[in-house]
Amino acid sequence: MGGRPRPRFRSVWVFHVDASACNGCDIEVLDVLTPFYDVERFGVKLVPTPRQADALLVSGSVNRQAVIGLKRVYEAMPPKPRIVAAVGACAIAGGIFYDSLAVYGGVDKIIPVHIYIPGCPPRPEAILFGLGQLLGLVNKKIEPRILYPGRRVLDRKYGVLFNERLYKDLRYYLTRYVGYYDRDYILDDLLEIINSSRTVEELREKIMDKASRLKDPRLREVYSIAGGYIVEKIREETGAV
Amino acid sequence: MAKYFEKTDKWVVTFKYPLEPLEPPRELRGKPEINPDLCIGCGACAEACPPNAITKEIDYREGYAKIKIFYGRCIYCGRCWEVCPEGAIVLTNIFEMATPSKDDLIYEVNLELHTCSRCGRYTEFTERQVHRAYTLLTGIPRERRKELLDRMFLCRDCRRQVFSHDALRNRRTDKYGRASQTPF
Known part of the structure; x- marks a missing residue:
């Protein structure tokens, strides 16, 4: 293990503060301690009192009750190194409670924060990544991006039968059946078939042929339904114009 | 006993993650990203975002x-992905976003505004939105278009x-040249 980076800190003892979190982040913090993720191999240990702690793991959008406890915990810590890690969207900027009157919205409004770990809740791997950064084992991988893409928009190319409006109709129709995650893959596939065919009959045959070759019965259903819908729509369009 | 120790290497379940790279699953909902070539700046994502992590100014x-x-502030619900009319915003499977500075967590796309062809001032919609509206006029009868x-x-x-x-100019008048009660 010669190439392994040397940690900045050794055996950081951590105290976990729940500053009005929904317990999602707290459960993920507990997950990090299980043998599967095992944060103790870096010397990170959860301690029962802030007087023994080097670092705080704060989760939750700090509300008016929690801020009293949070301040007392921070003052009870030894003066060095007093590291604070904000875990989860609420601890960083208030999460979905950011505009609530009962909430301060962010740990950094109360005490200085050394590392922000986004996620709602963050995955155990994300917490490991954050703690690894704190210890100096890994470097950050994100940086601010401000883009000026210009005024030209990327135009999709359609064949003889199709146009922008039909594409959008088909897109929303597919979303109703398969949801937005699988939609994109199916849509790409269907577009290829539509753009390569010249007549409505040919298109219909091609889609039914494709559907019959699929193994998954759910996909077969979706392809045949979407195929019927496209054919109907194109017939309407050509009939009107 | 010797056999037991031989086998123990295979039974290690612990991740080596921060020291070795990890391939996240493809369908993991991670950092949302806007494709700058496709985005038209309509702001549907900003409307849909529950914690207002996406804003339009x-x-x-x-x-x-x-x-x-x-x-x-993002909670990775994927509503922006759901509502985007162009398919420009997609949730990638990147989760390694921990950072010591809050400024690193910003992603911004700046799109040019359309200028009015009559008065020459900036309108509240972008050049790309007008272009997209123009492409959507294909199936409409010529007079209406x-x-x-x-x-x-x-x-x-x-x-x-x-x-x-x-x-x-097109108002209806009666036989004495007066405007009628219902001009349209």
Whole structure:
């Protein structure tokens, strides 16, 4: 293990503060301690009192009750190194409670924060990544991006039968059946078939042929339904114009 | 006993993650990213975002519409992906976003605003939105299309003026030359 980076800190003892979190982040913090993720191999240990702690793991959008406890915990810590890690969207900027009157919205409004770990809740791997950064084992991988893409928009190319409006109709129709995650893959596939065919009959045959070759019965259903819908729509369009 | 120790290496379940790279699953909902070539700046994502992690601001002085994502507040619900009419915003499977500085969590797309063809001021919609609206006019009958095209490149105020001007010119009058009660 010669190439392994040397940690900045050794055996950081951590105290976990729940500053009005929904317990999602707290459960993920507990997950990090299980043998599967095992944060103790870096010397990170959860301690029962802030007087023994080097670092705080704060989760939750700090509300008016929690801020009293949070301040007392921070003052009870030894003066060095007093590291604070904000875990989860609420601890960083208030999460979905950011505009609530009962909430301060962010740990950094109360005490200085050394590392922000986004996620709602963050995955155990994300917490490991954050703690690894704190210890100096890994470097950050994100940086601010401000883009000026210009005024030209990327135009999709359609064949003889199709146009922008039909594409959008088909897109929303597919979303109703398969949801937005699988939609994109199916849509790409269907577009290829539509753009390569010249007549409505040919298109219909091609889609039914494709559907019959699929193994998954759910996909077969979706392809045949979407195929019927496209054919109907194109017939309407050509009939009107 | 020797056999037991031989086998123990295979039974290690612990991740080596921060020391070795990890391939996240493809369908993991991670950092949302805007494809700058596809985004038209309509702001549907900003409307749908429950914690307002995505916001749309219009800068009339510089002439840009800013679509801004602040990852610190994002809850990865995927509603922006669901509502985006162009398929520009997609949730990638990147989760390694921990950072010591809050400024790193910003992603911003600046799109040029359309200028009104009558008065020359910036409108509240982008150049790309007008382009997209133009491409959507394909299946519409020619007379109706011309009527729409006349008003498409105007700002909101000019559109109102042109509309009222046309309405006054085309108003119905009775046989004495007086305007009727129902002008349209």
